[in-house]
Amino acid sequence: MNLVQSVDLGKSYAMGFEVVHALRGVSLQIAEGDFVAIMGTSGSGKSTLMNILGCLDTPSSGSYALAGEAVQGMDADALALVRNRRIGFVFQQFNLLPRASALENVELPLVYAGVPAAQRRERALAALQRVGLGERLLHTPAELSGGQQQRVAIARALVNGPQLILADEPTGALDSQTSEEVMQLLADLNAQGITVVLVTHEADIAAWARRKIVFKDGQIVEDLRRASDTLHTLPAQRRPEARGAARMNGLAALRSAWRALASNALRSLLTMLGIIIGVAAVITMVAVGRGATDRVQEQMKGLGSNIMLVLPGGATAAGVRQGAQTRSRLTEEDATAIQVEVPEVQVAAPSSRTTAQVVANNANWSTTIFGTTNEYLEAREWPLAAGRAFEDAELQGSAKVALIGITVAQELFGDADPIDQVVRVRTVPVKIVGVLSRKGQNSMGQDQDDILVLPISTYRNRLQGGSPGNVKRVWAINVKVREGQSMQVAEENIRELLRQRFKVEASADDTFTLRNLSEILEAQEASSRTMTLLLAAVAGISLLIGGIGIMNIMLVSVTERTREIGLRMAVGARGRDILVQFLVEAVSLSLLGGAVGVLLGALATWAVGQWAGWQVSMTFASILLAVGFSAAVGVFFGFYPARRASLLQPIQALRHA
Numbered sequence: 001m002n003l004v005q006s007v008d009l010g011k012s013y014a015m016g017f018e019v020v021h022a023l024r025g026v027s028l029q030i031a032e033g034d035f036v037a038i039m040g041t042s043g044s045g046k047s048t049l050m051n052i053l054g055c056l057d058t059p060s061s062g063s064y065a066l067a068g069e070a071v072q073g074m075d076a077d078a079l080a081l082v083r084n085r086r087i088g089f090v091f092q093q094f095n096l097l098p099r100a101s102a103l104e105n106v107e108l109p110l111v112y113a114g115v116p117a118a119q120r121r122e123r124a125l126a127a128l129q130r131v132g133l134g135e136r137l138l139h140t141p142a143e144l145s146g147g148q149q150q151r152v153a154i155a156r157a158l159v160n161g162p163q164l165i166l167a168d169e170p171t172g173a174l175d176s177q178t179s180e181e182v183m184q185l186l187a188d189l190n191a192q193g194i195t196v197v198l199v200t201h202e203a204d205i206a207a208w209a210r211r212k213i214v215f216k217d218g219q220i221v222e223d224l225r226r227a228s229d230t231l232h233t234l235p236a237q238r239r240p241e242a243r244g245a246a247r248m249n250g251l252a253a254l255r256s257a258w259r260a261l262a263s264n265a266l267r268s269l270l271t272m273l274g275i276i277i278g279v280a281a282v283i284t285m286v287a288v289g290r291g292a293t294d295r296v297q298e299q300m301k302g303l304g305s306n307i308m309l310v311l312p313g314g315a316t317a318a319g320v321r322q323g324a325q326t327r328s329r330l331t332e333e334d335a336t337a338i339q340v341e342v343p344e345v346q347v348a349a350p351s352s353r354t355t356a357q358v359v360a361n362n363a364n365w366s367t368t369i370f371g372t373t374n375e376y377l378e379a380r381e382w383p384l385a386a387g388r389a390f391e392d393a394e395l396q397g398s399a400k401v402a403l404i405g406i407t408v409a410q411e412l413f414g415d416a417d418p419i420d421q422v423v424r425v426r427t428v429p430v431k432i433v434g435v436l437s438r439k440g441q442n443s444m445g446q447d448q449d450d451i452l453v454l455p456i457s458t459y460r461n462r463l464q465g466g467s468p469g470n471v472k473r474v475w476a477i478n479v480k481v482r483e484g485q486s487m488q489v490a491e492e493n494i495r496e497l498l499r500q501r502f503k504v505e506a507s508a509d510d511t512f513t514l515r516n517l518s519e520i521l522e523a524q525e526a527s528s529r530t531m532t533l534l535l536a537a538v539a540g541i542s543l544l545i546g547g548i549g550i551m552n553i554m555l556v557s558v559t560e561r562t563r564e565i566g567l568r569m570a571v572g573a574r575g576r577d578i579l580v581q582f583l584v585e586a587v588s589l590s591l592l593g594g595a596v597g598v599l600l601g602a603l604a605t606w607a608v609g610q611w612a613g614w615q616v617s618m619t620f621a622s623i624l625l626a627v628g629f630s631a632a633v634g635v636f637f638g639f640y641p642a643r644r645a646s647l648l649q650p651i652q653a654l655r656h657a
Contacts, residue, residue: 004030010061022048024218035190037206040215056651084572088157092169094149096141103137111252112572127155147178167198257585271553272593274546279597279626286622287605291615306481313513332472344490346482349376350474360412360423371459379480387434398457403434405449547637554641566653579646586638594630
């Protein structure tokens, strides 16, 4: 039975404007179990024929069948399957993976056949023992002699139980004694039923074959069989069944990728640097921005919900503020009117403030003095940590009582209980009846707990000495709108009421100011979010730069490893296997850089919080975003080099210098 049959094979190459005919109408039959030597001078076409027989190259004309199956017309994946299942290659330069052990080199065709790891190891070990290298399993090519490397290549060629072994100058790089050993090994394999076709220009090597074919100018000029030789073959070893398409094991691809990265550790580290910096920057910037947003939200919570502030304000004309007579002064009656007459308002608390020195025993502290009512605490959603609120009689009778914030309590009394203690505000002694719960800093960075609160009547009559004409002037009115009511409607109703009370003409500007504090803080929150996105975008640029670095280094890697790509294709790798391998390398670079970047970003976030005193908030979502983006960068920028590698033609890759 003919294993190889070609009819009128032709192969032409375009060299500029000149066409070179490497093969000219070659018709050839090689029986199963034969041992054939193909000879000829350089450029005679023998290597071109070998490449076509091995499905590494395609003919320009004619037909070729292997084991009765037509090869021409097969797609790249089908040709890869043929190379993996039916053909074993032995190259002059061995073509072993330099970073892999002898065992791993022999396993390579099985990787692309989808053989499980345990079975791969068992079959590779048997192949190495078959060629006499059972004791050199874990040695790399650099640790083996030339003859041993060629034996590894032969073991790799026969590990999948091929029908045909193609040997291209298998002894060209060996001394005479080692050449003898290699040829004896090939003869033994042929005696076991494997068809061997070798290309050589040495007559003593060709003498091992039972049939000699001589090429000249792309044609067969001589085809001789030894006169004493009668072709007889033994049944070849049972080959594994080719069930379905070969597929590369994912773990093997990952292992190969990590080995490639580890072999150029410094280059890999420098390539990852952009990803590391980008991920760390994204995590840190998002944590800082998130911390700022959380801080604003805390301030909104500390301020209370649905809060508006009414302040006195002078009228303006043509952008110029008018005289003092156009400025309306707020009173306690205005606050009462707002609370009673505007249905959307829950409470309206009048307030005045100043700064004064507070003395208790031997301690003194300068703080904010606030005069207001209990409604202020309701408006601000400010409960008491200890003690009680003001009583009605105290509010009406200018009682010498006060509430203090946590900061004032700590500065004046330390760990002692301040309730019922007496402090002096300027010259007025007041008794502490309650301690306010902690509020923290406001949006201006001021400590809200640094405060002493008096009944507004006490503030007006005892601290300020009363108002001329008994007018109850106040500094501001704090308004809380009922839950579910429109802030905008409430604001319009308050404005209309105050314009009526202050007798402001319809065409005139307001003589007071309404501030929606919730809107102000919400604007700050939106600004913080915008800044977070801006910082994250700036940090993302580092990731893009890192991605460009990955693309660049992967292109270099493809160029450096072109012969390796050719070898992998020769033993059965499909284009998608090469694509996956290089894509895994790119993504591994990105993910490893992302992992280091996460650690660096966490450290930087901690440092910002500890040393700069900023509020930071690092969330799992930000980590997931950064790592996911880095992986996406690896896929995006690694795809082009990987695709470029997968589209290489096997013979072109193998010929790459």
